[in-house]
Amino acid sequence: MxxxxxxxxxxxxxSSSTSNPADTGASGINLSSAKSIPVANPVHVPGFHTLFxxxxxxxxxxxxxxxxxxxxxxxVLAMMPLGIGPEPEMLARMAAGxxxxxxxxxxxxxxxxxxxxxxEDGSLEQLAxxxxxxxxxxxxxxLVHWMVTGLPLAVxxxxxxxxxxxxxxxYWPLMVSLALxxxxxxxxxxxxxxxxxxxxxxxxxxxxxxxxxxVPVLIFGTGTVQAALDGYxxxxxxxxxxxxxTAAAALAPLAxxxxxxxxxxx
Amino acid sequence: MASESRExxxxxxxxxxxxxxxDLSCERDGRLLFADLNFTLAPGTALQVEGANGAGxxxxxxxxxxxxxxxxxxxxxxxxxxxxxxxxxxxxxxxIGHNAGVRRGLTPLENLAWYGATHGDAMxxxxxxxxxxxxxxxxxxxxxxxxxxxxLARLYLPGAQPLWILDEPLxxxxxxxxxxxxxxxxxxxxxxxxxxxxxHQPVGIAPLxxxxxxxxxxxxxxxxxxxxx
Numbered sequence: 220m221x222x223x224x225x226x227x228x229x230x231x232x233x234s235s236s237t238s239n240p241a242d243t244g245a246s247g248i249n250l251s252s253a254k255s256i257p258v259a260n261p262v263h264v265p266g267f268h269t270l271f272x273x274x275x276x277x278x279x280x281x282x283x284x285x286x287x288x289x290x291x292x293x294x295v296l297a298m299m300p301l302g303i304g305p306e307p308e309m310l311a312r313m314a315a316g317x318x319x320x321x322x323x324x325x326x327x328x329x330x331x332x333x334x335x336x337x338x339e340d341g342s343l344e345q346l347a348x349x350x351x352x353x354x355x356x357x358x359x360x361x362l363v364h365w366m367v368t369g370l371p372l373a374v375x376x377x378x379x380x381x382x383x384x385x386x387x388x389x390y391w392p393l394m395v396s397l398a399l400x401x402x403x404x405x406x407x408x409x410x411x412x413x414x415x416x417x418x419x420x421x422x423x424x425x426x427x428x429x430x431x432x433x434v435p436v437l438i439f440g441t442g443t444v445q446a447a448l449d450g451y452x453x454x455x456x457x458x459x460x461x462x463x464x465t466a467a468a469a470l471a472p473l474a475x476x477x478x479x480x481x482x483x484x485x
Numbered sequence: 486m487a488s489e490s491r492e493x494x495x496x497x498x499x500x501x502x503x504x505x506x507x508d509l510s511c512e513r514d515g516r517l518l519f520a521d522l523n524f525t526l527a528p529g530t531a532l533q534v535e536g537a538n539g540a541g542x543x544x545x546x547x548x549x550x551x552x553x554x555x556x557x558x559x560x561x562x563x564x565x566x567x568x569x570x571x572x573x574x575x576x577x578x579x580x581i582g583h584n585a586g587v588r589r590g591l592t593p594l595e596n597l598a599w600y601g602a603t604h605g606d607a608m609x610x611x612x613x614x615x616x617x618x619x620x621x622x623x624x625x626x627x628x629x630x631x632x633x634x635x636x637l638a639r640l641y642l643p644g645a646q647p648l649w650i651l652d653e654p655l656x657x658x659x660x661x662x663x664x665x666x667x668x669x670x671x672x673x674x675x676x677x678x679x680x681x682x683x684x685h686q687p688v689g690i691a692p693l694x695x696x697x698x699x700x701x702x703x704x705x706x707x708x709x710x711x712x713x714x
Contacts (some may be wrong), residue, residue: 265599279588287517341584348550348575464532483552 239314264351270359277336278367284332285367288325292372295321296379314383315393315444322397323371323404323433329368330408331425333360334479343416347483353476356480361409368439369401389444394452396443399460400436406467407432413478416484436463502528502563503646504576504679510703511544518544519701524694528647531670531680531690536586536698542596543583544685545698546652549681550580568651570601579646581654585636589625593635596624602642610641615662630657640669649673651682664689 244419247321267271278285299317337343376397377390385393411429415421443456504526511518518541526532536542547553549560551571562570562577587596593616597607611620614634624632637654639645649670654664667689670680674690682688 265601269599272597273588276595277588280590336589339584340584341586342588344582344584345553345580345586346582347552348578350572375513443494456540484554 238239249462250271260362264349267355267359270356271362272378274359275366278283278363284329284372285437288329288368289371289375291328292321292325293375293379295324296382299383311384311386313382314385315389315448316441317383317478318376318379318385318393318401319397319437319440319444322369322376322401323437325372326401326408327426327429327433329364330405330412330416330429331421332411333364333409335412340481343479344483347480353479354471357409357413357472357475357479358468361405361475364409365405366404369405370398371415385444386448388450389448392443392457393455394438396453396460399457400440403436403460403464403467404433406464406471408438408479409475410471413475413482415482416479417482436460489655496626502573502648503561504574504681505559505561506549507559507561509545509548509556509560511541511548511553511556513541513544513553513555514636517703520696520703522701523578524683525558526648526679526694528677528679529674531674531682531693533693533695534681534683534698535685535695536683542698543652546580546582546650546683547683550578550650550708551575566646574648575682577646577648578650579648579676581636581639581641582652585633587624587635590623592621592623593618593627593638596635597638597642600639602643606642607638610638611635613641613665614638625638630659630662633657634662637666638674645673645678647678649680649682651680653683653685655684655686655688 296317299313303309303313334343337346347353373394374391380393381388408425408429411425411432412421414428418424419444439456439459443453443460446453447454492652494706506522506524510520511520514590524532525562525688528555534542534545544553548556551567552569558565560570564574567574587593588599591599594604594607602610608617611617614637616631616634619627619631624635627635633656637658637660640649651696654666658666664688670688670690674680674692680690
């Protein structure tokens with residue numbers, strides 16, 4: 220619905236503001252026939268709804284990209300008891316940290332392809348040519364990225380907690396902190412992905428750029444669960460995670476949009 | 486300095502939005518590609534940019550659309566100069582670059598819808614580029630030529646933008662596709678649109694001005710200017 224609204228009236232008003240007043244006389248003949256090309260045409264600007272729906276369609280069609288990080292996450296966690304040893308006490312103490320670190324790595328793994336396909340087929344360039352700020356396409360992409368990576372991890376996390384003998388008091392904080400935290404991770408990672416999109420093999424560089432920025436999220440994410448397990452209120456930690464998310468949602472797409480423009484220059 | 490000024494023959498445009506380059510020099514990776522390039526692209530006219538591989542055709546195009554900002558001289562859209570005029574220019578721009586901007590995970594129909602086409606218009610455009618019956622296949626299942634046609638279908642949409650900048654539009658097209666595209670370009674010019682394209686093949690467009698970038702190779706004195714500061 221938003222799309223239809225954006226497609227006609229808004230762009231029509233835009234075209235009248237951008238067109239040179241002197242043109243109207245010159246193009247008067249053209250405008251009279253229905254099929255001719257007006258001088259300053261209404262430009263189609265996809266609305267956020269269209270951007271989001273397209274990204275979601277693309278994500279669903281590339282199912283492996285959704286399933287692989289998730290499988291990686293679960294497989295590695297299932298190996299932890301084998302490597303560390305099956306003592307329930309020790310596993311319980313490490314569970315929150317292990318799950319958080321794996322969530323971080325799974326997000327990082329899936330981040331590389333965030334802008335790559337669009338960069339290679341030229342649609343990123345087409346997006347950058349549009350009148351609307353790149354902020355919205357980037358936000359739509361990150362939102363879909365989080366929905367297919369971070370959100371399933373958060374939903375799945377109590378099950379994994381159970382596997383690692385996490386105390387039941389930690390389930391809910393783990394879930395909420397992961398949901399909030401992975402959204403921030405997706406947003407922050409988008410900046411790195413945008414910076415390295417023009418490179419042929421960005422893998423390790425991307426990790427080196429983003430990992431330090433992930434640290435605050437990791438600290439307060441595990442802090443939330445630890446506070447709950449120790450019987451304290453975990454509200455403050457969640458609030459900080461929420462604050463990080465808000466700041467990231469406001470700033471990271473801007474930074475990513477700038478980075479995309481720099482990447483497109485070469 | 487041998488600054489050979491080349492005015493476009495039909496460049497006597499009254500007040501329409503023309504794309505004008507004055508004394509334009511572009512460099513890429515520290516190498517001066519061409520210098521003192523002048524042209525005016527008025528409504529209803531076409532300009533073909535020629536040059537050997539690596540002569541800077543794509544760089545020129547990317548400079549004109551505002552993707553590369555590393556240039557000297559002046560580029561104007563109508564009466565305004567870049568970078569200020571960029572927003573207005575892009576509002577009139579239909580650009581198909583080397584990478585066509587066709588999303589491989591979408592169908593041709595979805596790709597055109599992305600550019601604002603209604604279902605009926607998109608179907609008509611796809612029929613004209615010979616992709617009728619392929620509209621619901623994913624673009625990754627189509628051949629390179631067919632993907633090129635999906636991108637070019639944008640040129641057949643009603644209400645296409647008046648300024649077309651096309652990088653090698655005839656590449657990967659068969660004979661019939663080239664003929665159809667030339668017809669569409671002629672129609673566009675008759676309707677007062679303007680067209681800038683690069684091509685290594687001859688293009689069958691009625692009034693076609695040509696700029697060969699080899700004629701604007703930097704002179705020794707230009708190089709001294711470029712590297713002197």
